[in-house]
Amino acid sequence: MDTTHQLPSRRTLIRGGLATGTVALAGAGLVVDSRPSAAAVIPAADPFTLGVASGDPEPDGFVIWTRLALDPLAADGLGGMPSATYQLNWQVASDDRFADVVKAGSVAAQPGWAHSVHVEVGGLRPGREYFYRFRLGKHLSPAGRAVTAPSATEMPSALAMAFVSCSNLPAGYFTAYGRLAEERPDLILHLGDYQYEGGGNGVGRNHAGPETKTLAGYRQRYAQYKSDPDLQAAHAAAPWLAVWDDHEVDNNYAGDIPEKVAETPTFLPRRAAAYRAYYENMPLRRSSEPDGPNLDLYRRVRWGRLANFHMLDTRQYRSDQACGDGYKDCPAADDPTRSLPGMEQERWLLDGFRASTARWDLLGQQVFFGQRDNNPTAATTVSMDAWDGYRASRQRVTQGWVDAGVRNPVVLTGDVHAHWASDLCLDYSAPGEVVGSELITSSITSGGNGYDSPTGQHPWAAWNPNLRFWTNLRGYVSTTITASELTARFRCVPVVTTPGAEAFTRAEFVIDDRVRGLRQTVDNPLPTTPSLRRSTPTDEQIVADTIREEAHGSD
Incomplete structure (x- = not known):
């Protein structure tokens, strides 16, 4: 993927002096912190209510995504999740039964990002079909299907x-x-x-x-x-x-x-x-x-x-x-x-x-x-x-x-x-x-x-x-x-x-x-x-x- 385009020459600043970069949105009350929280008790209910997704494929990989939510319609927008950081495990396999796991790791789901995660998976083979999923304790997400782009020289x-x-x-x-x-x-x-x-x-x-x-x-x-x-x-x-x-x-x-x-x-x-x-x-x-x-x-x-x-x-x-x-x-x-x-x-x-x-x-x-x-x-x-x-x-x-x-x-x-x-x-x-x-x-x-x-x-x-x-x-x-x-x-x-x-x-x-x-x-x-x-x-x-x-x- 070509990500070499220039950024806008003039970044838009919020009127009133709100700083860009650090999250300081009105009513958000956010502090981004990737450290595991001592209060991160794994919920009893399934937190993978919003499904999974993948995107932006390259020849060696793609992004995989999920977001934790116990109560998706919670008015505060935080999905009924506690204000804690959770460590999710993720897997990518060459088959939909996950008998051949080719990549795996963990990622922090932080309250500052509404418990969403974006994993940039690399090291995969070009032009191939893969399957992915996430786990939090006993809870397993639905499996998703992703495809890597062909190599640059392939037709x-x-x-x-x-x-x-x-x-x-x-x-x-x-x-x-x-x-x-x-x-x-x-x-x-x-x-x-x-x-x-x-x-x-x-x-x-x-x-x-x-x-x-x-x-x-x-x-x-x-x-x-x-x-x-x-x-x-x-x-x-x-x-x-x-x-x-x-x-x-x-x-x-x-x-x-x-x-x-x-x-x-x-x-x-x-x-x-x-x-x-x-x-x-x-x-x-x-x-x-x-x-x-x-x-x-x-x-x-x-x-x-x-x-x-x-x-x-x-x-x-x-x-x-x-x-x-x-x-x-x-x-x-x-x-x-x-x-x-x-x-x-x-x-x-x-x-x-x-x-x-x-x-x-x-x-x-x-x-x-x-x-x-x-x-x-x-x-x-x-x-x-x-x-x-x-x-x-x-x-x-x-x-x-x-x-x-x-x-x-x-x-x-x-x-x-x-x-x-x-x-x-x-x-x-x-x-x-x-x-x-x-x-x-x-x-x-x-x-x-x-x-x-x-x-x-x-x-x-x-x-x-x-x-x-x-x-x-x-x-x-x-x-x-x-x-x-x-x-x-x-x-x-x-x-x-x-x-x-x-x-x-x-x-x-x-x-x-x-x-x-x-x-x-x-x-x-x-x-x-x-x-x-x-x-x-x-x-x-x-x-x-x-x-x-x-x-x-x-x-």
Whole structure:
């Protein structure tokens, strides 16, 4: 994994003089101490209620994670755990019965980190499947499955990779996570909105606590989500590459600017709390340990000679949304001084393109990359929260991969609560040569059950020829990547308001090596059996739903 990118030149400091580094978050009362505590009496109840996870694979290893919690919904965010440090034992084996343990050790679970642990396992063989688990006294965690990346010189025969986004607990059941786990891919990308910050109730699944603004609140919210069995299954099935979007902190925030201007004085302490809780609950390496309101998240992971994954952070460093956010016809979107990932991250990405020798270069990122103009007239009315609102930044990135001769550029996107497939161009005002492809995953639950269109077309496709496919059903994208092609299956569940639905492939697209653009191979609309039949909304309803979902994020 390439962790050599530069840190931001100006670290963001919390207003009011809160020091970065040492944890000094309001209400946290934290003292980080790795020494075993004399009061660390092993609890009688199972502390592994939040499952296990792995992430950030390299050729010689990966991160393994767990977090102890006796009462995941405890209001103080500490999971009902005593204020003591516990020593956990961990094992990595070559088989799921742990008959061949190849690595083992111990790690301290500290109250200052909400009893979460991140073990960077090394010394393993490249391109191999492994299994891992933790132990505390008589308590044994569930076992997880992880995969190491191939060696730098290897061209693997295939990579099974899936990507997901947007799981809002009150909106429905996380069935799609469970169906993804059943596929047992080699790698899962989570592209943001892992949890939602808002309060509120839903379809039999209510958020515990109010809107998350404190460290205790964010910790409690993550614990509630991680108590879900389908999410636990997806974490245990494969290593994750996780990046955030906005709802891990605050809807549509930009850098140090919150959604609501009145909350500006308290926003950086809130961001610091949210970033800390994110690190505590994700299988991230020590290079991403938070420093106050800063967390170094963007990174590059190589999968042998087959693929580079450029994992972007499009929230922490972005310029504020132009013209007050929303869908606008906004000249400021062309301002070359504005950037979605921030100028330093842009340079890091372009350097990665120039250095790449991979067959496929994939950008794991959060918001819609290609153009989606919602106005069929001469005016260009687009979302200011997406790359459309940062057109000069998008142009620099796109021109960057063209100039670098990237062999197969593919953008992977979340955020918008619908499946889309899009061609990418250098100039959307006069679309000519296709220079790349974008695959956009729907939500796990955000937006509720959703609906399908038999045509697989959004109304905007009539004047946006780059938009090739759309469905408003929930699900994930499952891919198979080989040296000759990338096959993307848009997997859907028909309902999320009741658990247990089966998944089906709504559409499949292929990107051929060195051929720009998408080739559709499967078109399979939602079955029209009586139990699944729904009325098809009008174009006006579809457009209104699209804009509402993206503006408010289902809060």
